[in-house]
Amino acid sequence: MSLTDDLLRANARYATEQFTGSDLQVRPLRHIAILTCMDSRYTAQGVLGLALGDAHVIRNAGGRVTEDAIRSLVLSAALLGTRACVVIHHSDCGLFGQSDEELRQRVAEVAGARATFGFLPFADLEQSVRDDLHALQASPYFPPDYEIIGFTYDVRTGRLKHIEP
Amino acid sequence: MSLTDDLLRANARYATEQFTGSDLQVRPLRHIAILTCMDSRYTAQGVLGLALGDAHVIRNAGGRVTEDAIRSLVLSAALLGTRACVVIHHSDCGLFGQSDEELRQRVAEVAGARATFGFLPFADLEQSVRDDLHALQASPYFPPDYEIIGFTYDVRTGRLKHIEP
Numbered sequence: 349m350s351l352t353d354d355l356l357r358a359n360a361r362y363a364t365e366q367f368t369g370s371d372l373q374v375r376p377l378r379h380i381a382i383l384t385c386m387d388s389r390y391t392a393q394g395v396l397g398l399a400l401g402d403a404h405v406i407r408n409a410g411g412r413v414t415e416d417a418i419r420s421l422v423l424s425a426a427l428l429g430t431r432a433c434v435v436i437h438h439s440d441c442g443l444f445g446q447s448d449e450e451l452r453q454r455v456a457e458v459a460g461a462r463a464t465f466g467f468l469p470f471a472d473l474e475q476s477v478r479d480d481l482h483a484l485q486a487s488p489y490f491p492p493d494y495e496i497i498g499f500t501y502d503v504r505t506g507r508l509k510h511i512e513p
Numbered sequence: 514m515s516l517t518d519d520l521l522r523a524n525a526r527y528a529t530e531q532f533t534g535s536d537l538q539v540r541p542l543r544h545i546a547i548l549t550c551m552d553s554r555y556t557a558q559g560v561l562g563l564a565l566g567d568a569h570v571i572r573n574a575g576g577r578v579t580e581d582a583i584r585s586l587v588l589s590a591a592l593l594g595t596r597a598c599v600v601i602h603h604s605d606c607g608l609f610g611q612s613d614e615e616l617r618q619r620v621a622e623v624a625g626a627r628a629t630f631g632f633l634p635f636a637d638l639e640q641s642v643r644d645d646l647h648a649l650q651a652s653p654y655f656p657p658d659y660e661i662i663g664f665t666y667d668v669r670t671g672r673l674k675h676i677e678p
Contacts, residue, residue, distance in 0.1 A: 351545075351597055351660060351662065352662050352675060355561050355562075355599065355662070355664075355673070356673060356675060358561055358562025358563075359560060359561060359562065359671075359672065359673040360672070361562060362559060362560055362561075362562055362671055363670060363671035363672045366559065366671075367670070367671030369554050369555065369668070369671070370668075370669050370670070370671075372553070372554045372668070374552070374554075374605055374606075374607055376553040377553070380516075381551070386546070386569040386570055386571045386585055386589065387539070387569070388537070388541040388542075388565065388566050388567060388568055388569055388570070389534050389537045389539075389565055389566055390534065390565065391556055391558060391565070391570075393556060394527060394531065394565075395524055395527055396520050396523055396524060396527075397520075397523025397524065397526060397527055398523075400553065400554055400555065400556070400559075401553050401554055402553060403553055404551040404552070404553055405551055405553070405556075405572050406551045406572050406573055406574075407570050407571050407572040408571055408573070408581050408582070408584070408585045409571075409584060409585035409588045409589070414581040414584075415580075415581065415630065416573050416579040416580065416581035416582065417573070417581065418630075419573070419574060419579075419630060419631075419632055419633070420551055420573045420574035422620055422624070422628065422632075423574045423607060423608070423616065423632055424551065424574070425623065425624075426616075426619050426620040426622075426623040426624060427607050427611075427616065427619055428607050432516055434520065440539055441539075442539055442588060442592050442593050443588070446592075451588065451591075451592065454591050454592055455587055455591040455654055457591075458590065458591040458656050459587070459590075459591060459653065459654045459655055459656055459657075460653070460657075461653035461654055463587065463654055465580060465583075465584060466584075467584055467587075467588055468584070488624065488625070488626035489620055489624045489626055489628055490624055491623050491624055492624075492625075495516060497516065497517050497520070499520075503534070503535075503537070504535050505528060505532070505535070506524075506527055506528035506531075506532030506534070506535075507524065507525070507528045508520070508521060508524040510517060510521060
């Protein structure tokens with residue numbers, strides 16, 4: 349069976365046996381947006397005890413504040429009413445302790461082309477959260493009362509740690 | 514109780530009552546990366562019947578192929594061994610039928626500053642998936658055998674529809 353057919357079969361099971369969200373609306377009920385890593389080992393909803401419909405979830409490599417993350421968070425706030433962003437970076441991240449040079453070399457080996465962009469690696473987990481909180485604070489595109497909260501997440505224990513800006 | 518304290522309390526319940534993933538490793542078990550919208554009403558894992566540990570999940574406003582999504586997907590493939598990307602856009606998306614001018618106006622009303630960047634709205638759901646599949650196909654940074662799959666997701670039924678490139 350192809351991957352496409354396999355995923356469609358799994359989705360048919362979801363739609364018939366588990367799907368319950370048909371009354372939920374586009375605006376998140378708890379007015380929160382989460383920005384976190386693409387890591388496979390956790391969901392933002394699980395870690396924060398959120399239900400479907402509660403929060404926007406933005407994920408990228410590292411959970412970094414990029415132009416695209418700001419595009420998404422600004423839309424979330426201005427168009428869909430979120431009033432807080434929760435930034436979560438995690439332990440054992442693939443970006444930790446790497447250099448852009450090492451990552452470009454690895455991409456060139458696998459794909460045959462050398463990346464012209466950077467990958468946003470980091471060397472200090474808590475500092476990377478603080479850096480990204482500061483980047484959000486510096487953006488002029490959020491409402492005056494917008495709240496910005498930072499955590500680290502430990503993939504071995506399931507626990508968050510609060511990081512002050 | 515502050516939002517931070519509320520989230521930490523919910524996370525403490527998660528860590529003690531639900532957390533089970535302590536043996537999972539950084540490389541996704543099923544070698545898949547999902548790119549989808551930040552929408553609150555579904556999780557990528559739920560819709561595709563995936564377990565924790567199975568797949569990277571990249572989310573942004575619309576599930577669009579941006580430079581940051583490519584940064585994340587390329588890292589996922591070259592560094593962490595994923596071999597397929599699944600792009601999912603959904604019905605009732607906040608970006609559907611909007612214009613950049615309307616969105617910039619809305620941000621200016623809420624935040625007091627006019628955005629200098631675009632928000633990637635779209636007018637045709639299936640075409641937006643095809644456009645993003647083509648953007649991935651045009652990138653030189655993926656391995657030769659990398660598979661690219663597109664779906665739309667109906668938030669009212671829970672069902673995926675396969676979209677050919």
